[in-house]
Amino acid sequence: MQLSRYLLLRLGKTTVAAWAIISCIFLLSRLTSGDALIRSVLDEAFTQPTITATERAQTEALLRHRFGLDMPLFYVSFSTPAGATSPTWMWHGTTNQYHRWLNSLLHGNLGHSYREDTAVTELLRRAMQYTLPLTMLAALLGVALTFELCIWLEYHPAWRSAMLSILYAVQAMPLFVIALVLLLLLANPDVLAWFPAYGLGSLGAMSPWEGGLGQYLYHMVLPLISLILVSVPGLVIQLSASMQLELHAGYVATARAKGATPRAVVRHHIFRNALLPVLPLLAELLPNLVAGSVVVEMIFALPGMGRLLAEAASTQDYPVLLGAVLLVSLARLFSQLLADVLYQWVDPRIRLSA
Amino acid sequence: MKWKLRRISLLALGWLLLLLLGAAGASTTTPPPDLLNTTVAPFHPDHWLGTDTVGRDVWASLLAGARSTLLISLPAALLANLVGGLLGALAGFFGNTRLRITYGWFGATVISVLAAGVLLGPLWNSPYMLLVGAIGLGAVTGWLLSRSNWGRRLLPIPLDDVIQALVALLDSVPLLVLVLTVAAIQQPSLLGLIVLLICTCWTTAARLLRAATLRTVPLPFIMAAEAAGLPPLRIVWKHIWPVVWPVLLARMPLSIALIIGLETTLSFLGVGLPPEVASWGRLLASSRLAPTAWWLIVCPGMAIFLTIWSLQALTKAKTFNVTTEIDVTK
Numbered sequence: 001m002q003l004s005r006y007l008l009l010r011l012g013k014t015t016v017a018a019w020a021i022i023s024c025i026f027l028l029s030r031l032t033s034g035d036a037l038i039r040s041v042l043d044e045a046f047t048q049p050t051i052t053a054t055e056r057a058q059t060e061a062l063l064r065h066r067f068g069l070d071m072p073l074f075y076v077s078f079s080t081p082a083g084a085t086s087p088t089w090m091w092h093g094t095t096n097q098y099h100r101w102l103n104s105l106l107h108g109n110l111g112h113s114y115r116e117d118t119a120v121t122e123l124l125r126r127a128m129q130y131t132l133p134l135t136m137l138a139a140l141l142g143v144a145l146t147f148e149l150c151i152w153l154e155y156h157p158a159w160r161s162a163m164l165s166i167l168y169a170v171q172a173m174p175l176f177v178i179a180l181v182l183l184l185l186l187a188n189p190d191v192l193a194w195f196p197a198y199g200l201g202s203l204g205a206m207s208p209w210e211g212g213l214g215q216y217l218y219h220m221v222l223p224l225i226s227l228i229l230v231s232v233p234g235l236v237i238q239l240s241a242s243m244q245l246e247l248h249a250g251y252v253a254t255a256r257a258k259g260a261t262p263r264a265v266v267r268h269h270i271f272r273n274a275l276l277p278v279l280p281l282l283a284e285l286l287p288n289l290v291a292g293s294v295v296v297e298m299i300f301a302l303p304g305m306g307r308l309l310a311e312a313a314s315t316q317d318y319p320v321l322l323g324a325v326l327l328v329s330l331a332r333l334f335s336q337l338l339a340d341v342l343y344q345w346v347d348p349r350i351r352l353s354a
Numbered sequence: 355m356k357w358k359l360r361r362i363s364l365l366a367l368g369w370l371l372l373l374l375l376g377a378a379g380a381s382t383t384t385p386p387p388d389l390l391n392t393t394v395a396p397f398h399p400d401h402w403l404g405t406d407t408v409g410r411d412v413w414a415s416l417l418a419g420a421r422s423t424l425l426i427s428l429p430a431a432l433l434a435n436l437v438g439g440l441l442g443a444l445a446g447f448f449g450n451t452r453l454r455i456t457y458g459w460f461g462a463t464v465i466s467v468l469a470a471g472v473l474l475g476p477l478w479n480s481p482y483m484l485l486v487g488a489i490g491l492g493a494v495t496g497w498l499l500s501r502s503n504w505g506r507r508l509l510p511i512p513l514d515d516v517i518q519a520l521v522a523l524l525d526s527v528p529l530l531v532l533v534l535t536v537a538a539i540q541q542p543s544l545l546g547l548i549v550l551l552i553c554t555c556w557t558t559a560a561r562l563l564r565a566a567t568l569r570t571v572p573l574p575f576i577m578a579a580e581a582a583g584l585p586p587l588r589i590v591w592k593h594i595w596p597v598v599w600p601v602l603l604a605r606m607p608l609s610i611a612l613i614i615g616l617e618t619t620l621s622f623l624g625v626g627l628p629p630e631v632a633s634w635g636r637l638l639a640s641s642r643l644a645p646t647a648w649w650l651i652v653c654p655g656m657a658i659f660l661t662i663w664s665l666q667a668l669t670k671a672k673t674f675n676v677t678t679e680i681d682v683t684k
Contacts, residue, residue: 017519017526029539078474088475172663174615176622177655180638184651197645291528295619299642309531310623313538325535329527 003344010340014333022326023098029318030073030097038063067114072096110326111319120323123308128327131297131304134220135289138227142289143282145228146235147271153240154247154266164240167233175292179226179299187222195222197300223296227289238281243274276347283339287332359670366664373661377424380417384410384632396649404649406640412653418632419654423661426544426617426627430551431610437552438559439602445517445560446567447590451510458505459496466492517564521557529554533616537625547626551613558609559602566598604669611665618658634658 042060064070072092080087104111110120153160170178187197196219246252247270255265294306301307305324312320387409388400396404396412403412470488477484499505524532533554542550570576571594579589620626621635629636634654641650 013522014526017522020523021526021532025535025539028536032539086475086478089471168666169659169663172611172666173655173659174619174662176619176635176638177658180641180651181655183645184648188646188648190646190648287528291530294530294534295623298623310534310625313534313625314623316538318539321535321538325527325531328531332528333526 003341007337007341010337014337018326018329018333021329022322023102025325026101026318026322027074027098029322030069038067038069068097068100068111071100074098105326110323113320114317115315115320120319123320124305124323124327127303127305127308127324130302131290131293131306134223134296134302134304135227135286135293137220138224138231138289139286141224142228142231142235142285146232146239149232149236150239150243150274151266151271153236154243154270155263160240164237167236170229171233171237173230175226175230176295176299178229179222179296182222182226183299195219223300223302226296227292230292231285231289235278235281235285239274239278242277243270246270246274249273276343279342279346280339283335283342287328287335290328290331362667363670366667369660369664370668373420373657374424376417377421380421381414384418385414393644393647395647403653404647406637406650407643407647408640412637412649415632415637416634416653416657419634419637420657422544422627422631422633423614423617426548426551427610427613430548430555431606431613433548434552434555434613435559435602435606435609438556439563439599441517441556442560442563442565443567443590443594443598445514446564447571447594448511448513448586450512450514452586453511453513454508455511456500456505457507457509458499458502460509461499461505462492462496465495514564517560521560524554524557530616530619533620534623534625537620541628542626543628544631547617547620551616555609555613555616559605562601562605563598566601567594570594570597607665607668611662611669614658614662614665 038060042056042063061070072090072095074096075092075094075098077090077092078087079090081090101111108121110124112119113123116123149163153163173181183197184191186192187195243266251269251273252265255269256262260269290305292306293304294310296302297304297307298310305327308320309324309328311317312324388405388411389409391398391401391405392409393407394401394405396402398404401411401413403416405411406415466488469491470484473484473487477487527535533550536550536554537547540546540550576589576593579593584593617626618633618635618638621633622639624636624639626635627633634657637654638651641647644650
C-alpha cells in the first residue's frame with residue numbers, strides 16, 4: 001500500500017477513535033453530574049434562608065442556561081413527558097447539548113471553564129507553555145540517556161547484570177513514589193536542600209520562553225529527574241535485550257572481520273538494527289510523559305497541563321477536563337501515526353496494512 | 355543463573371505471603387486517631403512506626419492499605435486478564451470471516467431488537483411481556499425468513515474488527531488519564547473502581563492472546579479438529595485455550611503490579627477510592643502536609659516498591675519456567 005494512502009486511512013481511523021472516546025466521556029460526564037453541579041452551585045450561593053422558592057427556581061434556570069444544561073442531552077431520549085404515565089422515545093433534533101458541544105468543538109471552541117471565567121483553549125494554551133518544554137526536555141534527555149547507557153552496557157558486559165537489576169528495581173517504583181523520594185532526599189532541609197521543593201520560584205508568573213532560563217531550569221531539575229527515572233529503565237531493558245539478540249547476527253562477524261573496531265560495530269551496526277523493535281516504545285514515550293506530568297506537576301506544584309487535568313478532575317470542571325483529555329489523546333494518536341511512518345522509513349521491507 | 359532466579363523468587367514469594375498475612379490480619383475497624391501524638395516519629399512506645407498528621411497509627415494504616423490494595427488489584431487483574439484473554443482468543447480464532455450467521459436470523463435479530471425498542475414505552479410496566487413478545491417475534495421472523503433462499507445465505511460477522519476497534523478506542527487515551535477522568539466523573543465505590551479497572555485494563559491481555567491464537571490456528575492439530583467437524587467454540591475452549599493461556603499466566607503478576615501502581619496513584623491524587631477506605635496512596639498523600647516526616651513516605655513507599663518488585667521478579671521467573679515447559683512439550 002502506498003504510504004500517503006495508508007496515512008490518510010490511518011488518520012481517518014484515529015480521528016474516529018478520538019471522536020468516539022471524547023463523546024463517551026462527554027456523555028458520561030453530563031449524564032451523571034449535570035444536576036449535581038447545579039445543586040452544589042445553588043447551595044453555595046443561597047446559604048441564608050430568606051430566599052424564596054421562585055427566586056431559587058429562577059436562578060437555577062439562569063444557571064442551567066449559562067452552563068448550557070437547559071437543553072436535552074442527546075438527539076433522542078427515552079423519558080416520561082409531562083402528563084404521561086409511561087416513558088416514550090423522543091426526538092429532539094439538533095437543539096441538544098451534544099450537538100452544540102460537537103459543533104463548537106469543530107469550530108475550535110472548547111467552551112468555558114466552570115470555575116474561572118476563561119476559555120478552555122486559553123487555559124490549555126497557558127498550561128502547554130509549561131508542560132511542553134518539560135516533557136520535551138524529559139523525552140530528549142531520556143532518549144539520549146537510554147542510547148548512551150545501552151551502548152555503554154555493550155562495551156562493558158561485566159556491569160550488565162548489576163545495572164539491569166538496578167533498572168528493574170527503579171522500574172518497580174510508581175512515578176509519585178520516585179518524585180516523593182527525590183523530594184525527601186534532595187529538597188529537604190534535614191538531608192540535602194539542593195533543589196527547591198516546588199513551584200517556579202519568584203519568577204512563577206513568567207513563562208520559560210521569556211528570560212529567567214537559569215532559574216527555570218533550576219526549578220525543573222527534580223521534575224525532570226523523576227520523569228527520566230520513570231521512563232528510562234523500561235527503554236534500556238528492551239533496547240539492551242534487542243542489542244544482545246543482534247550480537248550473534250552474521251553482519252557483526254563480517255564487520256569485525258573487515259577490521260571495524262568493536263566501538264564502531266556497536267555504534268554503527270548493532271545499534272541501528274536493534275532500534276527497530278524499540279521504535280513503538282520510543283513513540284509512546286511522549287504521550288506517556290504527558291500522562292506522567294499529571295503526577296509530577298501535582299507534586300512539584302507546576303502550573304502545567306497535568307495539574308490542570310488533575311485539578312479539573314478533582315473539582316469536576318468538565319469543560320476543562322474534556323479539553324485536556326482531547327489534547328492528550330491527540331498527542332497519543334499522532335505519536336502512534338508517527339511510529340508507523342518511522343517504521344516504514346527505518347525498514348522499507350515492512351509492509352503496512354491498515 | 356537458575357539458582358539466583360530461584361533465590362529472588364523465594365524472596366518475592368516471602369514478601370507477598372507476608373503481605374497476604376498482614377492483609378488478612380488487619381482489623382476491619384479503624385482505631386480512633388491518637389490526637390495527643392500527631393506526627394510522632396517511629397520507635398515511639400505506642401506507635402512503633404509513628405503516626406500521621408492527624409494521629410492515625412502508620413502501622414495500622416499500612417495493614418488496612420494492604421487489604422484494600424489486594425481487594426482491588428487481585429479481582430481486577432484476574433477478571434481483566436480473563437475477559438481480555440477470552441476476547442483476544444475469540445478475535446484471533448474467528449477473525450473477520452469465520453463466524454457466520456444466516457441473513458434470515460440476522461434480520462430476525464435486528465427486527466426483534468427494533469420491536470423491543472418500540473414497545474419499550476407502551477409495555478414499560480410489564481417487562482416480561484416485552485421480553486416474551488420481542489423474542490417470540492424474532493423467532494417467528496427468523497423461522498419464516500430462513501425458509502427463503504435469501505435467508506439461507508451466510509453473512510460473515512467481523513468479530514476481529516469489532517474487538518480491534520474497541521482496543522483502539524481504549525488505547526487512544528493513556529491509561530492513567532482515562533482512569534483518572536472516568537473515576538473523577540463517576541466517583542466510584544470500591545466495587546465501581548474494580549469494574550472501571552477491568553473495563554480499561556483488558557486490552558493488553560486481548561492483544562497478547564490474539565497474537566498467540568493467530569500463531570496457534572495454522573498448526574496441524576487445529577486443522578485436524580476442524581476437519582473432524584468439531585464445533586468452533588469447542589475448538590477454542592479445548593484445543594486453543596490450553597495452548598495459549600500460559601501466556602496469560604506469565605503476564606498475571608505484571609498486570610497485578612500495573613493495577614497496584616494505578617490504584618495507588620489514583621488515591622494519591624485523591625480521586626480513586628472513597629475517603630473512608632484506607633490506602634497506601636492516601637497515606638503517601640498525607641505526607642504532603644508534613645514534608646519532613648520521612649516515615650510517612652518511606653513506610654508506604656517501601657511497601658509499594660516491594661510489592662511491585664516482587665510481582666515483577668515472579669514474572670521473570672515464571673516466563674523462564676513457561677518457555678522451558680513449552681519447549682519440552684510442544
